[in-house]
Amino acid sequence: MSKPIPTRIHALALAACLLAAAPAVAQQKVLRFIPEADLRSIDPIWTTAYITRNHGYMVYDTLFATDAKFQIQPQMVDKWDVSADKLIYTFTLRDGLKFHDGQPVRSADVIASIERWAKRDVLGQKLGEMTDAWSAVSDKTFRLKLKKPFAYVLEALGKPSSNVPFIMPERIAKTDAFQQIPEPIGSGPFRMVKEEWVPGNKVVYAKFTDYVPRKEPPSWAAGGKVVKVDRVEWRYIPDSATAAAAINSGEVDWWQQLPPDLIPLLAKNKDIKIENTDPLGSMGMIRFNHLQPPFNNPKLRQALLHVVAQQDYAIGIAGDPKNGKPCASYFTCGTPLANDAGSAVLSGKRDVERAKQLVKESGYKGEKIVVMDATDQPIVHAQALITTEMLRKLGLNVELQAGDWGTLITRRSSKEPVEKGGWSIFHTWWVGPDQATPALNAALRGSGDKAWFGWPTDTRLEELRDQWFAAPDQAAQKKIAEQIQQRAWEVVPYIPTAQFIIPTAYRTNLSGILVSPVNFMWNVEKK
Amino acid sequence: MFAYLVKRLLATIPVMGVVALFVFSLLYISPGDPAAVIAGDIATDEDIARIRAKLGLDQPYLVRFGTWLWALAHGDFGVSIFTNLPVSQLIGQRLEPTVALTLCTLIVTVLTAVPIGVIAAWRVGTWVDRVVMGFSVLGFSVPVFVFAYLLMFVFSIELEWLPVQGYVSITEGFWPFLRHMILPSVALGTVYMALIARITRASMLEVLSQDYIRTAQAKGLASRDVLMRHALKNAAVPIVTVIGIGIALLISGVVVTETVFAIPGIGRLTVDAILRRDYPIIQAVTLLFSAVYVLINLAVDLSYTLLDPRIRY
Numbered sequence: 001m002s003k004p005i006p007t008r009i010h011a012l013a014l015a016a017c018l019l020a021a022a023p024a025v026a027q028q029k030v031l032r033f034i035p036e037a038d039l040r041s042i043d044p045i046w047t048t049a050y051i052t053r054n055h056g057y058m059v060y061d062t063l064f065a066t067d068a069k070f071q072i073q074p075q076m077v078d079k080w081d082v083s084a085d086k087l088i089y090t091f092t093l094r095d096g097l098k099f100h101d102g103q104p105v106r107s108a109d110v111i112a113s114i115e116r117w118a119k120r121d122v123l124g125q126k127l128g129e130m131t132d133a134w135s136a137v138s139d140k141t142f143r144l145k146l147k148k149p150f151a152y153v154l155e156a157l158g159k160p161s162s163n164v165p166f167i168m169p170e171r172i173a174k175t176d177a178f179q180q181i182p183e184p185i186g187s188g189p190f191r192m193v194k195e196e197w198v199p200g201n202k203v204v205y206a207k208f209t210d211y212v213p214r215k216e217p218p219s220w221a222a223g224g225k226v227v228k229v230d231r232v233e234w235r236y237i238p239d240s241a242t243a244a245a246a247i248n249s250g251e252v253d254w255w256q257q258l259p260p261d262l263i264p265l266l267a268k269n270k271d272i273k274i275e276n277t278d279p280l281g282s283m284g285m286i287r288f289n290h291l292q293p294p295f296n297n298p299k300l301r302q303a304l305l306h307v308v309a310q311q312d313y314a315i316g317i318a319g320d321p322k323n324g325k326p327c328a329s330y331f332t333c334g335t336p337l338a339n340d341a342g343s344a345v346l347s348g349k350r351d352v353e354r355a356k357q358l359v360k361e362s363g364y365k366g367e368k369i370v371v372m373d374a375t376d377q378p379i380v381h382a383q384a385l386i387t388t389e390m391l392r393k394l395g396l397n398v399e400l401q402a403g404d405w406g407t408l409i410t411r412r413s414s415k416e417p418v419e420k421g422g423w424s425i426f427h428t429w430w431v432g433p434d435q436a437t438p439a440l441n442a443a444l445r446g447s448g449d450k451a452w453f454g455w456p457t458d459t460r461l462e463e464l465r466d467q468w469f470a471a472p473d474q475a476a477q478k479k480i481a482e483q484i485q486q487r488a489w490e491v492v493p494y495i496p497t498a499q500f501i502i503p504t505a506y507r508t509n510l511s512g513i514l515v516s517p518v519n520f521m522w523n524v525e526k527k
Numbered sequence: 528m529f530a531y532l533v534k535r536l537l538a539t540i541p542v543m544g545v546v547a548l549f550v551f552s553l554l555y556i557s558p559g560d561p562a563a564v565i566a567g568d569i570a571t572d573e574d575i576a577r578i579r580a581k582l583g584l585d586q587p588y589l590v591r592f593g594t595w596l597w598a599l600a601h602g603d604f605g606v607s608i609f610t611n612l613p614v615s616q617l618i619g620q621r622l623e624p625t626v627a628l629t630l631c632t633l634i635v636t637v638l639t640a641v642p643i644g645v646i647a648a649w650r651v652g653t654w655v656d657r658v659v660m661g662f663s664v665l666g667f668s669v670p671v672f673v674f675a676y677l678l679m680f681v682f683s684i685e686l687e688w689l690p691v692q693g694y695v696s697i698t699e700g701f702w703p704f705l706r707h708m709i710l711p712s713v714a715l716g717t718v719y720m721a722l723i724a725r726i727t728r729a730s731m732l733e734v735l736s737q738d739y740i741r742t743a744q745a746k747g748l749a750s751r752d753v754l755m756r757h758a759l760k761n762a763a764v765p766i767v768t769v770i771g772i773g774i775a776l777l778i779s780g781v782v783v784t785e786t787v788f789a790i791p792g793i794g795r796l797t798v799d800a801i802l803r804r805d806y807p808i809i810q811a812v813t814l815l816f817s818a819v820y821v822l823i824n825l826a827v828d829l830s831y832t833l834l835d836p837r838i839r840y
Contacts, residue, residue, distance in 0.1 A: 002698065040609040040610055040803065041565070041609050041610065041611070042610075042611070043611075046565065047565050047567055048566070048567030048568065048570065049567055077565050120574070122569060122654070162567065162569070176581070178574075178577045178578050178580075178581045179581050180611045182611070198608045198620050198621075198791050199607070199609075199612065199617065199799075200791055200795055201623075201789070202791070202792030205623050207823070228753065235693070236789075237692060237789040238786055238795070239786050239787050239789070241787075242679070242691060242692050242786075242787055242789055243559045243786065245679055245680075245684055245691040245692070246683060246685060246691045246692050249684060249687065249690075251681055251690060251692065251693070255627055255771075265599060309745065331620055376802065403558075404802060405802075406559045406560075406563075406564055406802055406803060406804050407558045407559050409560075409564060409568075410558055410559050412564045413560075413572055413575065416744075428568055430568065434569070440568050450571065452569070464560050496707070502832040523544065
């Protein structure tokens with residue numbers, strides 16, 4: 001029995017629809033990307049997690065941005081001026097700026113966003129101290145009135161790393177700064193498809209077709225953010241061997257951070273490029289507890305400066321000498337304030353005898369040194385192992401206490417002695433931009449109880465930091481930065497271990513990946 | 528039977544209560560602070576304290592436990608500290624892949640292990656038996672992740688037959704779903720195949736040595752009938768018990784498989800939550816797992832009545 005004609009027509013119509021639909025799906029350019037971590041929070045002000053910062057750059061835009069020459073460039077701002085007394089800044093937004101919910105970006109949105117950011121960010125807090133008031137002149141023009149001149153207004157508003165002053169709609173930016181925002185509405189080049197977000201697995205972004213990029217070429221976070229794909233999928237693959245297999249087979253296009261041990265494996269595939277796209281890399285550090293013996297004694301901290309071999313840390317972290325190098329500066333090497341004032345103590349010939357002499361002079365009585373380790377963080381773990389071995393060679397009573405990162409960051413807030421659950425040393429690492437200036441480098445503070453974990457107290461460091469903020473020009477800033485560094489070698493708030501880069505891997509059908517401290521998704525083309 | 532069922536279901540309530548108390552207390556005393564994870568590296572003690580207060584983590588133990596229990600009694604698992612999404616939504620997203628993986632693994636395991644266990648018992652002492660036993664030892668000995676990488680290398684990288692990772696819902700098509708399930712199911716199922724094959728063989732050997740089997744053979748029944756109708760049915764109780772236990776083990780064992788194959792299931796949700804101290808998720812998932820274990824045990828107990836008419840409740 002033959003099929004009735006209507007059924008055949010239906011079948012043909014269905015086939016036609018499928019054929020018509022197929023090219024549309026095929027034409028969609030989807031960039032599949034393995035990020036460095038799982039996106040856990042969508043609020044880049046609530047948390048400083050770099051993955052949330054990266055998400056922020058997808059969804060939000062900024063008033064200003066830092067370019068590859070460390071210059072601050074306007075981004076959402078069209079024009080601005082400063083009064084002669086340097087107390088009033090007036091900004092005007094570019095035309096055509098829209099949020100993902102279709103609403104225009106207004107001065108009220110900007111002010112609410114900046115005020116929320118200023119409650120959480122280190123530089124934002126400094127700007128907040130200097131601020132008399134923000135006010136809206138019109139929907140597109142707003143004004144900042146300062147209490148006294150502050151040279152870093154634009155640097156603060158164009159800050160490249162966490163927390164970045166992203167602009168959100170006023171209704172969202174009014175959220176308490178210590179609570180998460182409810183929805184990811186920005187005015188950035190991509191909009192998050194929240195319905196498709198599966199935490200621990202996938203984040204989906206679609207090109208924001210109403211975004212108006214600047215005309216200038218892209219340079220770091222500045223310039224034109226031209227999106228050349230229709231959709232970006234962040235696929236979190238926790239197992240590195242699986243991630244390697246996925247990029248090898250072409251299931252993903254780009255793997256943000258390639259572990260050193262897998263570089264040789266992927267290098268064999270001619271369809272994959274391995275590159276260092278991060279010009280600044282990251283900086284590792286040994287952080288001391290300045291409140292408890294034995295590292296409350298500066299002599300003992302100074303002793304370690306003579307035996308820390310940065311090359312060992314570089315290899316230990318990066319695996320390959322090409323991806324890690326010594327950086328004997330308290331400011332990220334490759335940035336304007338990096339200098340070598342007093343650096344010979346760390347970069348010169350390693351001197352165990354001198355270190356032992358300083359240990360002796362410190363009056364060290366064999367107190368137990370607890371090195372906290374986070375075995376789930378390879379960079380922290382590698383540093384902890386190297387430091388422990390180094391301390392043992394110096395004849396110190398050291399105990400390596402292994403745990404996970406979650407435990408470490410909780411325990412490091414303990415100011416108790418090691419016998420009561422306290423600690424002596426922990427390691428961490430910060431991306432280059434976060435250690436580029438005295439304003440951003442929280443570990444360089446000497447504000448005692450109010451300082452970052454480890455709580456060093458040094459009034460001279462604080463005075464120098466204040467002087468840096470008041471410095472009239474770049475030459476003066478650089479000079480003060482050198483003085484800060486000289487002082488830091490004396491009080492040793494921490495020891496920089498190495499500067500390292502984690503390479504990125506991508507399929508050769510991608511082009512346009514920007515060289516920048518953050519992996520930006522604009523300008524990337526997929527063939 | 529019905530009274531027994533109701534009694535067993537009611538008995539789960541105090542069990543769940545104890546689990547809830549235990550899990551909550553364990554998390555309360557365990558080291559780690561989600562506020563510190565959220566605040567990040569640059570945060571000060573004050574920042575962390577303020578986040579902790581906003582999350583209600585500064586409340587006394589009894590207040591926090593009472594609040595959680597009250598919400599639970601109203602069917603509210605709470606909201607993830609990090610993602611700000613309802614825990615029920617997160618579990619809902621993750622349940623399908625885990626259930627799919629568990630069921631696929633179970634099907635692969637039972638369809639493979641029971642027949643080879645029966646054959647090994649039937650051909651005891653022959654090369655067939657030795658091969659099956661050898662496979663069992665191998666299955667027990669090779670860790671799941673090693674087997675997973677091996678399968679991935681052969682079938683995904685070299686032959687390019689199957690995808691390396693990921694999960695596709697069955698609603699997006701049966702074949703894409705199946706393609707993504709084959710390697711994880713086989714990798715995860717190997718150890719259970721070995722377990723069930725060994726138990727089936729041992730149980731069958733015991734039954735095959737019974738007088739009534741000899742009688743059945745003496746009556747001239749075909750080997751197939753003797754094995755399937757007389758022996759296997761009587762050997763089924765321990766096999767079903769092991770399969771039941773296996774389901775519980777599978778649920779907890781999927782963590783490694785889900786990680787290796789990047790399947791967004793409950794196992795990975797749990798591990799991620801533990802690593803970042805996302806208490807509402809840990810509490811909800813542990814309760815869920817406990818409920819599943821209790822129900823599986825109940826189902827296994829009830830299945831005995833079908834397999835052995837002498838068992839009555």
